[in-house]
Amino acid sequence: MKKERILLGALAAALIGASLPAYASGKTEGDSWTSLPNEVAVNDKGTLTVGYVMIGSESDWRIACNRSIQETFTRENGYSLLTSDAQQKAEKQIKAVREFINQEVDYILLDPLVENGWDASLEEAREAGIPVIVFDREVASKEEDDYVAWLGSDFYLEGQRACAYLKEYLERTGYEGELNIVHIQGTLDSSAQIGRTRALDDALLENKSWTLLDRKEGEFTTAKGKEVMVDMLENYGDKIQVVYCENDNEAYGAISAIEEAGLKAGTSLKDGEILVLSFDSTHGGLSMTKDGEILVNTECAPLYGPLLSQLIGRIENGEEVSHIQYVREEQFSSLAEPGEVTVGEEVYPVTLITDELLEARSY
Numbered sequence: 032m033k034k035e036r037i038l039l040g041a042l043a044a045a046l047i048g049a050s051l052p053a054y055a056s057g058k059t060e061g062d063s064w065t066s067l068p069n070e071v072a073v074n075d076k077g078t079l080t081v082g083y084v085m086i087g088s089e090s091d092w093r094i095a096c097n098r099s100i101q102e103t104f105t106r107e108n109g110y111s112l113l114t115s116d117a118q119q120k121a122e123k124q125i126k127a128v129r130e131f132i133n134q135e136v137d138y139i140l141l142d143p144l145v146e147n148g149w150d151a152s153l154e155e156a157r158e159a160g161i162p163v164i165v166f167d168r169e170v171a172s173k174e175e176d177d178y179v180a181w182l183g184s185d186f187y188l189e190g191q192r193a194c195a196y197l198k199e200y201l202e203r204t205g206y207e208g209e210l211n212i213v214h215i216q217g218t219l220d221s222s223a224q225i226g227r228t229r230a231l232d233d234a235l236l237e238n239k240s241w242t243l244l245d246r247k248e249g250e251f252t253t254a255k256g257k258e259v260m261v262d263m264l265e266n267y268g269d270k271i272q273v274v275y276c277e278n279d280n281e282a283y284g285a286i287s288a289i290e291e292a293g294l295k296a297g298t299s300l301k302d303g304e305i306l307v308l309s310f311d312s313t314h315g316g317l318s319m320t321k322d323g324e325i326l327v328n329t330e331c332a333p334l335y336g337p338l339l340s341q342l343i344g345r346i347e348n349g350e351e352v353s354h355i356q357y358v359r360e361e362q363f364s365s366l367a368e369p370g371e372v373t374v375g376e377e378v379y380p381v382t383l384i385t386d387e388l389l390e391a392r393s394y
């Protein structure tokens with residue numbers, strides 16, 4: 032992807048034009064919404080040292096996210112990037128925050144594996160005067176002074192859009208019977224899991240004919256997604272009509288288990304095909320959505336590097352930054368209808384996947 036570069040000095044002017052529009056959602060009033068930009072803010076005032084507390088590399092989404100940060104925070108752009116890979120261990124992340132504090136970095140970028148357990152280390156960073164920017168997943172506390180800013184997805188809304196799509200699909204195809212769902216969850220206590228799970232729980236309460244047969248943790252990986260799907264197929268066989276996967280990698284695993292069981296993942300429930308719902312919309316996930324193996328793919332945007340560098344630019348310039356900022360996302364399917372879904376009062380378009388769209392997806 033070609034990146035345009037803007038100098039931090041010129042950033043303030045650039046950002047005034049691109050001020051973040053308000054966007055109706057279920058969120059607190061005053062929270063901002065933005066799209067992930069391509070522009071990297073170049074720091075020309077001397078090198079800034081940034082410590083990135085990584086989660087790991089469990090999924091295609093995560094690999095794309097890590098790469099985006101590594102490609103943004105380069106020497107050339109005025110940064111020295113230190114990274115610490117927690118390999119999915121919450122304790123390792125807390126240790127990494129402390130190490131970055133000891134190293135007196137200028138900024139800490141924190142993508143928290145889980146929401147809880149952050150109070151002490153965030154307080155230590157605050158006492159050391161090191162700004163922490165939390166992004167992607169959330170920490171439990173939203174207190175103004177626990178961290179400088181949070182940027183990420185509205186995971187609950189993502190789940191609501193997925194469930195709204197399923198409901199709309201059933202109505203349009205005239206399906207009126209009972210619906211048996213299995214659910215593969217992401218890493219427990221991660222924001223992405225919490226939001227997407229809560230949305231399904233709410234939809235189950237609302238749609239009386241939907242039954243949750245089983246729910247298991249798939250850790251956001253292909254291997255675990257497959258393992259738990261094999262298990263659920265053994266227990267429920269062709270009773271399963273819908274698989275709600277909390278990311279693309281789990282969907283790859285689930286689909287491979289479905290095929291190995293001699294069943295078919297597809298878009299025709301009436302023909303006995305299993306409907307797979309997924310999140311992320313990576314190249315692999317979108318390609319399976321285009322082929323109809325995934326019914327609907329609700330996007331979760333991973334390329335945070337440029338937005339994080341812009342935010343640091345604003346802070347360096349002494350500008351006010353939004354404490355909470357949500358990223359706008361899309362939803363994709365290979366079916367022309369439904370072309371939109373409604374959540375609350377809001378109507379969201381569903382994009383039909385084309386070859387061009389797939390080609391343009393860099394991750």
Ligand code: GYE
Nearest residue numbers: 090092093223251278331
């Ligand atoms: O959906 C999944 C990943 O936190 C949004 O984590 C992220 C999630 C993403 O491993 O693929």
